[in-house]
Amino acid sequence: MSPRSGFVALAGRPNVGKSTLVNYMVGHKVAIVSDKPQTTRRAIRGVLTVPDRYQLVLTDLPGVQRPRDALTSRMQQRVEQELGEADAALFVVNGDQGVGGAGDRFIAEALASARIPIVIALNKIDRLNHARTVQGLVTASDLGLPDAEVFPISARTGKGVPALVDYLAGLLPEGPFYFPPEDFSDQSEDVMLAELVREQVLLRTRQEVPHAVEVQIEEIEQAESAVVVRAIMWVETESQKGILIGHHGRMIKAIGTAARKEIERELADHVHLDLSVRVRRSWRADDALLDRLGIT
Numbered sequence: 518m519s520p521r522s523g524f525v526a527l528a529g530r531p532n533v534g535k536s537t538l539v540n541y542m543v544g545h546k547v548a549i550v551s552d553k554p555q556t557t558r559r560a561i562r563g564v565l566t567v568p569d570r571y572q573l574v575l576t577d578l579p580g581v582q583r584p585r586d587a588l589t590s591r592m593q594q595r596v597e598q599e600l601g602e603a604d605a606a607l608f609v610v611n612g613d614q615g616v617g618g619a620g621d622r623f624i625a626e627a628l629a630s631a632r633i634p635i636v637i638a639l640n641k642i643d644r645l646n647h648a649r650t651v652q653g654l655v656t657a658s659d660l661g662l663p664d665a666e667v668f669p670i671s672a673r674t675g676k677g678v679p680a681l682v683d684y685l686a687g688l689l690p691e692g693p694f695y696f697p698p699e700d701f702s703d704q705s706e707d708v709m710l711a712e713l714v715r716e717q718v719l720l721r722t723r724q725e726v727p728h729a730v731e732v733q734i735e736e737i738e739q740a741e742s743a744v745v746v747r748a749i750m751w752v753e754t755e756s757q758k759g760i761l762i763g764h765h766g767r768m769i770k771a772i773g774t775a776a777r778k779e780i781e782r783e784l785a786d787h788v789h790l791d792l793s794v795r796v797r798r799s800w801r802a803d804d805a806l807l808d809r810l811g812i813t
């Protein structure tokens with residue numbers, strides 16, 4: 518049998534577990550995970566290859582939403598563009614928080630007009646008993662996507678994921694692989710490292726701060742005993758800057774230490790992380806800065 522290859526676009530409300538699922542499928546950390554909604558700003562691809570059989574290219578879409586500013590309207594354009602280019606869509610719903618709310622229905626409508634096969638994954642079943650799983654499956658089958666197959670899964674434990682992957686692979690057209698089999702992401706190293714820093718910011722900040730922070734890698738330099746990584750955390754106000762620095766610099770130190778460990782794992786080398794905070798008012802509406810940060 519000839520190998521299959523193609524693109525699967527992940528859709529789903531913020532926080533349903535799309536990044537966790539991509540990471541589990543791919544077996545590598547390609548998308549950062551946090552408990553704050555809307556942490557995914559870029560259409561990150563994870564690549565899952567089974568040599569001679571298939572290559573699944575996963576696009577981790579940002580949460581579908583109505584445009585508010587330059588950042589969210591770019592996200593919305595990405596959603597439509599990615600759906601137009603995909604071979605199938607995987608709609609992830611959150612079994613733990615009730616399926617079928619306004620957000621799920623809004624996405625279901627967007628998918629219904631996409632004219633590609635749709636698959637629904639009912640996620641977080643590790644938190645559900647049998648009765649709630651069955652109820653979730655029934656509701657997911659009633660989202661207005663009558664041809665969609667529904668899979669109960671846990672992205673956290675991996676339960677149900679192999680069956681889902683097999684099914685998705687079967688939807689792909691026959692064709693050559695898009696990426697070398699050893700690749701698991703198309704992200705540049707800069708973006709990957711910046712995301713690892715941002716992940717630590719998200720873990721440690723609350724309210725408006727997580728969404729006001731973007732990280733830019735300024736320089737990666739191979740020194741004798743370590744790789745030197747210089748990163749800037751952009752925020753929108755002086756008070757956010759104060760929060761990121763923390764009392765006696767404790768916050769920036771904690772972010773730096775944790776991010777350095779993640780970066781060392783990624784680069785398999787000793788790392789010296791030089792982290793600073795800078796203020797740029799309303800960077801989210803600043804097209805030039807978004808371009809430079811690679812948010813397209």
Ligand SMILES: Nc1nc2c(ncn2[C@@H]2O[C@H](COP(=O)(O)OP(=O)(O)OP(=O)(O)O)[C@@H](O)[C@H]2O)c(=O)[nH]1
Binds near residue numbers: 642672673
């Ligand atoms: N119990 C449980 N928690 C999960 C599961 N999958 C994801 N989570 C948790 O749900 C939260 C959100 O997960 P993400 O993977 O960041 O969600 P996302 O859909 O990518 O979120 P956005 O980037 O905001 O679109 C995290 O705290 C995850 O650990 C699961 O199968 N079971």
